[in-house]
Amino acid sequence: QVQLVESGGGLVQVGGSLRLSCAASGFTFSNYAMSWARQAPGQGLEWVAGIYSDSSDIYYRDSVKGRFTISRDNAKNTLFLQMNNLKPEDTALYFCGKEPTHRVIFVSEGTRAEYRGQGTQVTVSS
Numbered sequence: 001q002v003q004l005v006e007s008g009g010g011l012v013q014v015g016g017s018l019r020l021s022c023a024a025s026g027f028t029f030s031n032y033a034m035s036w037a038r039q040a041p042g043q044g045l046e047w048v049a050g051i052y053s054d055s056s057d058i059y060y061r062d063s064v065k066g067r068f069t070i071s072r073d074n075a076k077n078t079l080f081l082q083m084n085n086l087k088p089e090d091t092a093l094y095f096c097g098k099e100p101t102h103r104v105i106f107v108s109e110g111t112r113a114e115y116r117g118q119g120t121q122v123t124v125s126s
Contacts, residue, residue: 001026002024002025002026002027002098002114002116003024003025003026003116003117004022004023004024004095004096004097004098004115004116004117005022005023005117005118006020006021006022006094006095006096006117006118006119006120007020007021007022007023007120008020008021008120009094009119009120009121009122009123010121010122010123011123011125012086012122012123012124012125013124013125013126014086014087014088014124014125014126015085015086016086016124017082017083017084017085017086018083018086018122019080019081019082019083020036020080020081020082020083020094020096020120020122021078021079021080022034022036022078022079022080022081022096022117023077023078024077024078024079024096024098025077027098029072029074029077030053030054030074031053031102032053032098032099032100032101032102033050033051033052033053033099033101033102033103033104033105033113034050034051034053034070034072034079034096034097034098034099034113035047035048035049035050035051035096035097035099035104035110035111035113036048036049036050036070036079036081036094036095036096036097037094037095037097037110037113037115038090038092038093038094038095038122039092039093039095039119040089040091040092040093041091041092043092045095045110045115046061046092046110047061047110047111047113048060048061048064048068048081048094049061049064049068049070049081050070050099050104050111050113051070051071051072051079051104052102052103052104053074053102053103054074054102055071055072057103057104058070059104059106063089064083064090067083067084067085067086068081068082068083068084069081069082069084070082079096081094081096083122086122086124087124088124088125088126089124090122090124091122091123091124092121092122093119093120093121093122094119094120094121094122095115095117095119096115096117097111097113097114097115097116098113098114098116099111099112099113100112100113100114
């Protein structure tokens, strides 16, 4: 079955950087778009970034544009999220998700990705 294991989170000061990774298994990774989402304490899941299966198209939510970079290595079945210039409002549990097709499909509340991992905690201190 689909397995997604996030890692790379931690405690960082304002302005710092982190690189999140997501190891995928149980499906043909290169055939599916992927997304990152986050959940802050007491808040709902918030989509952050998405990437097509072949990396031909990439999307970000406005609040992370210019600071976050999503990428993937299809040979290693791994998704990444490089986060720079981190802010306190980036503090959240971060999840990677598998989209249902090769492209990112947007719906009113985000995308159609399924988020099955445990997440990795990112805490930005001021």
